[in-house]
Amino acid sequence: MGLILPYREFSPGTQPNYLHSPYVSSLRRSPTKPLVHIPQTLSEITGPSWGAKDVVAGACDLTNRHSGSPIGPRIVVSGSVMDEDGRPLTNTLVEMWQANAAGRYLHRSDQNSAPLDPNFTGEGHTLTDSQGRYRFVTIRPGEYPWGNHHNAWRPAHIHFSLFGPAFATRLVTQMYFPGDPLLAFDPIFNCTADEEARNRLISRFDWETTLPRESLGYHFDIVLRGRNATPMEDADRHQE
Amino acid sequence: MKLRATTWQTVGPFFSIGMKHRYLADIAGTDSAGERIAVAGRVLDGDEAPISDAVLEIWQANTYGKYAHSEDAQDKPLDPAFLGHGRIPTQRDGAFAFTTIKPGSVDLPDGRPQAPHLVVGLMMRGLLRRLTTRIYFPGDPLNESDEILQRVEPARRKTLLLAPHVARTGRFLWDVHMQGESETVFFDF
Numbered sequence: 411m412g413l414i415l416p417y418r419e420f421s422p423g424t425q426p427n428y429l430h431s432p433y434v435s436s437l438r439r440s441p442t443k444p445l446v447h448i449p450q451t452l453s454e455i456t457g458p459s460w461g462a463k464d465v466v467a468g469a470c471d472l473t474n475r476h477s478g479s480p481i482g483p484r485i486v487v488s489g490s491v492m493d494e495d496g497r498p499l500t501n502t503l504v505e506m507w508q509a510n511a512a513g514r515y516l517h518r519s520d521q522n523s524a525p526l527d528p529n530f531t532g533e534g535h536t537l538t539d540s541q542g543r544y545r546f547v548t549i550r551p552g553e554y555p556w557g558n559h560h561n562a563w564r565p566a567h568i569h570f571s572l573f574g575p576a577f578a579t580r581l582v583t584q585m586y587f588p589g590d591p592l593l594a595f596d597p598i599f600n601c602t603a604d605e606e607a608r609n610r611l612i613s614r615f616d617w618e619t620t621l622p623r624e625s626l627g628y629h630f631d632i633v634l635r636g637r638n639a640t641p642m643e644d645a646d647r648h649q650e
Numbered sequence: 651m652k653l654r655a656t657t658w659q660t661v662g663p664f665f666s667i668g669m670k671h672r673y674l675a676d677i678a679g680t681d682s683a684g685e686r687i688a689v690a691g692r693v694l695d696g697d698e699a700p701i702s703d704a705v706l707e708i709w710q711a712n713t714y715g716k717y718a719h720s721e722d723a724q725d726k727p728l729d730p731a732f733l734g735h736g737r738i739p740t741q742r743d744g745a746f747a748f749t750t751i752k753p754g755s756v757d758l759p760d761g762r763p764q765a766p767h768l769v770v771g772l773m774m775r776g777l778l779r780r781l782t783t784r785i786y787f788p789g790d791p792l793n794e795s796d797e798i799l800q801r802v803e804p805a806r807r808k809t810l811l812l813a814p815h816v817a818r819t820g821r822f823l824w825d826v827h828m829q830g831e832s833e834t835v836f837f838d839f
Contacts, residue, residue, distance in 0.1 A: 414759045416839075421654045426778035433660075435776030438696035442829050443806075445781075445838035448798050452756050453769050453784075454839050456719035457709055458735035464672065494653045507668030515664040519703070533667050569661065569668060576721075577709045577769055578839065580780060584659040601778050602657045611657060633653045641759075 413641035416450040417578040418494060420635070424607035432597035434558050450578060457577040460503035462537065470536035472508075472548040480530035482511025482549035484625040487585070487613065490542045491572060494636030498542025504632075505535045505571040506546060513552030513566075522554050547625070553592055565592035565599060574634040585630045586612045658779030663703045665773070666739060675738045677708060677750035681731035684713030684751030688821045689785070689812065692744040693774070696829030700744025704774035704826075708736035708748065715754025715766075724757055740774075755792055765792035765799065772826065772836075781836045785824060786810050802835050809834045 428440035473480055491499045509515045509532060512524035516532055530549065538544050551566050567584040574580065586593060593599050593612070602608045610631075619627030661669075678684065693701040711717050711734060716726040718733050734753075738746045755763040768785040786793055788811045793799055799807055809832060815821035826834050 418655075424654050425658055428778060428781070430778055433776070433778065435660075436778060437776075438699075439701065439774060439776035439828050440778075441781065441833060441836050442696075443833050443835075445836050446802055447838045448801055450839050451758055451764060451798070452717060452722055452724070453709070453711070453764070453767070456717040456722055458733065459719065466671075492653065494655055496652045505668045505672075507664065509664075515667060517664040517667055519663050531667070533671070535668070535671070569659075569665065571661075571665075571668060577771070577782075580707070580771055581656060582658060582661050582665075582773060582780065583656055584662075598660060598778075601659075604657075607654065607657045611659065633656045635655045636653075 414450055414452070414455055415637050415641055417455065417576065417635040418638050421604075421607075423604035424602065426601040430597065430601040433601060454578045455576045457573060457575065457579070460537070460573065461501065464503065465535060465537050469534055470544070470546050472530065472532065472534045472546065475531055476529040478529040480510065480527050480549050482552075484547070485550050486545065486547055486619045486621065486625050486627045487568065487630060488543065488545035488616075488619050488627070489630040489632060491538050491544065491632045491634065492542055493634055498538070499574055499634060500538055500540050500542050502538045502542075502575070503535065503573055504538060504544045506568055507534070508532045508548065508551040508568040509554055511549050511552050513554030521557075524552065524554065550587070553590075558597060563592050563595070565590040565596050570632065572632060572634065579634045581632070581634055583632070584611060587628065588612055588615055660775060660778050661705065661773045663775040665705060669705060669737065670739070672737055673739060674736050675748040677710070677734065677736040677748060679731060682712070682751055683729050683732070686749065686820055687752050688747065688749045689824055690745065690747040690821070691824040691826065693740050693746065693772070693826045694744060694828065698830065700740070700742075701774055701828070702740055702742045702744055704740045704744075704772060706736075706738045706746055707771040707773075708738070708750070708768050709771075710734045710750065710768040711753040711756050713751050713754050715756045717756070726754070752787060758797055762795070762797065763792055765790050765796035767798075782839070783826070783834055783836050784810055785812060788812055788814060798837075806835050
């Protein structure tokens with residue numbers, strides 16, 4: 411069978427370490443032994459394929475899933491999904507979830523005393539189009555307190571989950587909003603050493619997708635691991 | 651390379667809101683070919699306390715050792731009933747369980763066989779990016795020569811092996827230890 415064209419390693423500093431002590435939950439949940447480096451095999455460069463059958467039509471609009479409209483400023487969040495060479499990733503599943511405008515999640519573990527919104531679930535998903543683009547209609551999530559340290563507050567954010575073409579390209583991340591004063595104090599946002607990489611988690615305000623009398627637009631591009639130019643078999647043998 | 655991959659962030663404690671629509675613990679369904687297996691275990695933190703807000707994602711080949719993916723060019727049959735993907739959250743007691751079929755052996759690029767295995771992605775509150783590991787089958791003759799298992803120091807290989815359930819064939823136990831003496835082997839690739 412053919413050679414393996416592996417996915418690139420992450421650029422140094424652009425991904426969080428597992429242990430980040432300001433984020434208290436990482437202390438007892440991060441591995442203490444080094445990860446074992448392995449060559450990519452078919453198991454890593456393949457992965458689940460998702461298609462139209464896995465997507466509910468209209469699940470990209472979080473504002474019309476109930477009888478009434480959710481409370482909060484309506485926003486459009488859109489962008490492109492691509493690999494590190496800028497190639498669009500078409501037909502790829504994008505999942506997202508978020509708190510409501512008051513900063514409360516529809517989840518039994520959420521201890522925040524802010525109210526639930528009967529018209530807001532906070533879940534969306536979609537497939538990227540033929541140019542790798544996605545678009546969600548939602549409301550701006552609220553900031554919320556959490557128990558990490560004294561007076562800890564999470565900046566407003568939306569969770570994104572993507573598979574891409576392979577097990578190796580899986581990504582779960584969080585999108586933030588420009589100008590949020592809480593970003594500087596958030597141990598989760600700040601867990602990545604590389605400042606430029608960190609700041610790419612902040613969406614930008616977008617007049618292009620802002621709709622008159624309806625919603626503000628935010629733009630958020632997502633980049634998944636790209637591939638090496640040289641096949642794995644040779645590269646890996648030299649390593650040994 | 652023009653761009654750099656987006657940075658990971660933790661899934662946080664509320665991921666079920668976005669992920670539960672594609673939860674799947676019955677990976678093989680009723681129509682897939684192959685030997686049925688059931689795997690149950692717990693995810694435990696550095697204090698051996700159960701982790702109730704973790705999610706496992708499984709990816710595996712079918713019974714013939716072929717992945718349902720366009721880049722698998724091995725000359726082996728696809729099983730139309732088998733996609734090979736599972737997503738299983740842990741419960742309040744840190745427990746998870748799933749059923750599937752034992753995968754066949756998947757070839758390396760040079761044609762040598764890998765031992766049958768499942769790949770596992772693990773995410774949870776407190777984990778800033780995914781960890782990946784593999785599940786192997788105890789007693790499989792290919793384990794001895796498996797390229798990936800050989801890279802793991804012998805004393806730690808057992809963390810990747812299913813433990814047969816004492817009473818019932820086809821049922822296995824497999825715990826994930828985030829830290830400690832039995833810390834599970836996690837991979838980087």
